Amino acid sequence: QSTLSIWKVTAIGTPDTWTQQSLGTYYPYRIAPGLNRLFAVNKTGLLKNVSTALDPIDGSQYADSVQCGRTYTNPTALVAYDRTAFVGKPEGLYGVDVDGYGVPLITRMVYNTNNCLGTGNHDPRVLIHHSRGLYSFVPWDVMDAGIERELIDESPLVGGVINAVEPDGQYVYASMPISTNTYILVARPRQDNEPGFGPYIWDTLLYLTAACKSLRMSTATSPHRLWFGHGNDVAYVKMSGDYAIAGSRWTPRMNFDDWG
Numbered sequence: 001q002s003t004l005s006i007w008k009v010t011a012i013g014t015p016d017t018w019t020q021q022s023l024g025t026y027y028p029y030r031i032a033p034g035l036n037r038l039f040a041v042n043k044t045g046l047l048k049n050v051s052t053a054l055d056p057i058d059g060s061q062y063a064d065s066v067q068c069g070r071t072y073t074n075p076t077a078l079v080a081y082d083r084t085a086f087v088g089k090p091e092g093l094y095g096v097d098v099d100g101y102g103v104p105l106i107t108r109m110v111y112n113t114n115n116c117l118g119t120g121n122h123d124p125r126v127l128i129h130h131s132r133g134l135y136s137f138v139p140w141d142v143m144d145a146g147i148e149r150e151l152i153d154e155s156p157l158v159g160g161v162i163n164a165v166e167p168d169g170q171y172v173y174a175s176m177p178i179s180t181n182t183y184i185l186v187a188r189p190r191q192d193n194e195p196g197f198g199p200y201i202w203d204t205l206l207y208l209t210a211a212c213k214s215l216r217m218s219t220a221t222s223p224h225r226l227w228f229g230h231g232n233d234v235a236y237v238k239m240s241g242d243y244a245i246a247g248s249r250w251t252p253r254m255n256f257d258d259w260g
Contacts, residue, residue, distance in 0.1 A: 003027045005042075006057055024059025031056070034080035041078050041087050044071040045094075047102065049085075068094035068102035077119035081126060088116020093128055093137070106135065106142055120165035122172045129162035134174075136199055147185070149198025166215035166226070168239070173205065173226060175212045182212040184228060206237065 005027040011017035022028070026048060028040035037049045038056050048062040055061055068075070069089040077088030087094045087102070092109040093116060094102045109115060112131035119128045127145065128135040134146030146162070163175040163182075174185045184207075187200040194201065210231035218225050218236075225236040 005029055006031070008057070021057045022059065023057055024061075026059030026062050028056070030075050030078040032078045032080045032085060034085060035083055039078060039080055039085040041068065041075045043074055045069050045073070045075055045087065045089060045102075047078075047085065047087055047094075047096070064100075066096050066100060066102045069104075076114070077116040077128075079119050079121060079126060081121065086119070086126060088119050088128065090115050092116075093119075095139070105139065106130075106137065108142070109135075114161050118162040118164040118175065120167070122165070122167045127162075127165045127172065127174075134162055143199055145199050147198075147202045149196075149200075150202065151197055163213040164215040166217050168217050168226070172200070173215050173217075175215055175228065177211060180209075180211065182208040182210065184208065184212065184215070 003022060005022050006020070007018045008021050009016050010019050026040075026046075027042055029043040030041050032039045034049070036052050038052075039047065039049045040056070040062065041047045045068045047066040047068050048064055050056050050062045068087040069091050073090045075087055075089055077086075079086050079088075084096055086105065090113045091104075091111050092107065093105045095105045097103045106128070109130050110132070115130050117129050119126060121127075122136075125136045125138050128137050133144055133148035136143045136145035160176055160178065163177060165175075166173045170188050172187050174187070176183045176185055184205045185202055186205040187202045190196055190199055190201050206228075208228075208230060210233075212229045214229045216227045217239075218227055223238050225238055227234060227236045
């Protein structure tokens with residue numbers, strides 16, 4: 001919504017009680033925690049930040065004003081990076097230049113309403129979905145990094161919307177919807193002596209007969225868990241070392257010159 005944009009837990013229960021709360025004239029559409037501040041972008045693409053200990057619900061507490069992209073397209077992502085933030089829009093990825101203006105960072109990205117969905121950090125790079133695959137990005141360096149790089153892939157998965165990415169050490173997980181189902185993919189950086197074309201080796205971790213638009217790794221339990229959206233519910237798999245020890249897995253035929 002344009003107003004009443006931040007939700008707050010006002011009572012703990014089964015379920016918890018959430019209420020929408022925003023004051024002032026600035027209403028965050030997306031938020032991302034950074035170094036000593038909270039970044040926010042509103043529905044028209046105006047990027048601001050609020051310092052630690054100030055109230056993010058009060059729009060008058062926000063400082064700076066950087067317009068990112070068009071005013072009539074909604075932001076699809078906001079991610080904190082180093083001391084700044086990147087804003088994803090259907091027309092591309094935007095950052096703040098030395099003069100304080102919002103500038104496009106990836107000019108080869110073709111306009112698409114789903115561009116930048118699921119943008120997330122995988123240090124030291126940022127993984128950015130676009131209509132033709134996935135970019136691995138640091139300022140001034142863009143690499144194609146998704147399964148679209150696997151030229152000998154014989155599966156039906158050749159690229160598409162990435163709803164979410166979540167890092168776990170060297171691994172990174174990605175949620176890719178296919179029709180009404182979802183593949184949760186897992187990848188790790190490709191080593192120098194491993195065959196292939198892209199910077200990551202991809203495989204299927206889970207196949208869900210439900211929609212999944214969010215992923216989150218939690219270390220609140222042992223072993224840690226990968227939580228994910230499952231339709232209108234939330235589910236998880238337990239992680240142990242390098243492998244999942246609970247959950248289902250399904251992978252279509254992939255011929256990556258392995259033994260099968």
